[in-house]
Amino acid sequence: MTEQNGTDDEGVGGTPPAAAREAKKQRSFWKELPILIGIALVLALLIKTFLVQAFSIPSASMQNTLTEGDRVLVDKLTPWFGSEPERGEVVVFHDPDQWLAGEPTPEPNAVQTVLSWIGLMPSADEKDLIKRVIGVGGDTVECRGTGPLKVNGKALNEPYVYPGNTPCSVDDRGGQFKVKVPEGSIWVMGDHRQNSADSRYNQSDRHGGMVPVKEVVGRAIVVAWPINHWDNLPVPETFDQDGLQNQSAGAAALTVAPQGLAVAGVLPVVWWRRGKTAPVETR
Numbered sequence: 001m002t003e004q005n006g007t008d009d010e011g012v013g014g015t016p017p018a019a020a021r022e023a024k025k026q027r028s029f030w031k032e033l034p035i036l037i038g039i040a041l042v043l044a045l046l047i048k049t050f051l052v053q054a055f056s057i058p059s060a061s062m063q064n065t066l067t068e069g070d071r072v073l074v075d076k077l078t079p080w081f082g083s084e085p086e087r088g089e090v091v092v093f094h095d096p097d098q099w100l101a102g103e104p105t106p107e108p109n110a111v112q113t114v115l116s117w118i119g120l121m122p123s124a125d126e127k128d129l130i131k132r133v134i135g136v137g138g139d140t141v142e143c144r145g146t147g148p149l150k151v152n153g154k155a156l157n158e159p160y161v162y163p164g165n166t167p168c169s170v171d172d173r174g175g176q177f178k179v180k181v182p183e184g185s186i187w188v189m190g191d192h193r194q195n196s197a198d199s200r201y202n203q204s205d206r207h208g209g210m211v212p213v214k215e216v217v218g219r220a221i222v223v224a225w226p227i228n229h230w231d232n233l234p235v236p237e238t239f240d241q242d243g244l245q246n247q248s249a250g251a252a253a254l255t256v257a258p259q260g261l262a263v264a265g266v267l268p269v270v271w272w273r274r275g276k277t278a279p280v281e282t283r
Contacts, residue, residue: 088239
């Protein structure tokens with residue numbers, strides 16, 4: 001009868017030696033790593049496609065609300081539930097009709113292209129613009145003299161307009177206007193009024209300066225980078241005045257949906273992993 005000494009080399013009572021157990025754990029980790037990376041990439045792509053995407057601010061047209069080089073997170077979820085842009089929101093939209101004609105287009109390297117595709121870097125697509133929604137379908141928007149800007153006859157108090165700018169621009173290229181926004185479209189303007197090629201200066205295009213709602217990517221909700229610019233992007237109070245806007249409680253509730261659904265999407269994966277693996281230390 002062979003006696004078991006319980007050494008590290010032999011193990012005890014049929015238990016695999018410690019070194020063998022350690023090797024097995026290491027092999028298991030490397031086998032799971034590609035699966036974990038795949039899950040992370042799929043989640044990142046789904047979040048970018050349906051929930052939230054990062055965008056980089058390429059110009060000064062939204063100063064001082066947004067400055068050149070800022071990174072914003074854009075809510076892409078609410079349009080899937082039928083929500084349409086509201087007055088006062090800052091939105092990202094596809095170029096509706098050559099608004100960016102003649103603008104230089106950056107050429108990202110391969111790594112930047114991949115990271116942008118899965119949503120881990122701001123979009124490199126320079127066919128997107130970011131402006132503030134001033135009028136929605138059915139609204140009448142008007143600028144006379146230096147302002148104030150009027151929507152449906154109501155004068156807007158606009159503290160977000162760039163310091164030193166006037167709400168309306170006195171020129172013959174589009175700064176003076178009175179337009180009615182058709183259903184299914186929005187009228188947009190930059191906060192840096194004297195430095196923004198927005199709806200005012202594109203009235204000769206096929207949409208009359210309007211942006212079709214179908215071209216809207218989503219609402220910018222947070223300035224995420226740089227750290228010292230961290231801030232949310234709420235609808236200014238001037239758009240809440242009587243007779244101008246009547247946002248439903250349902251629409252307001254949808255504005256927080258992306259964060260909640262992102263957490264809800266992660267929890268099942270975390271719970272599944274807890275049942276499959278031992279707890280790990282995080283640092």
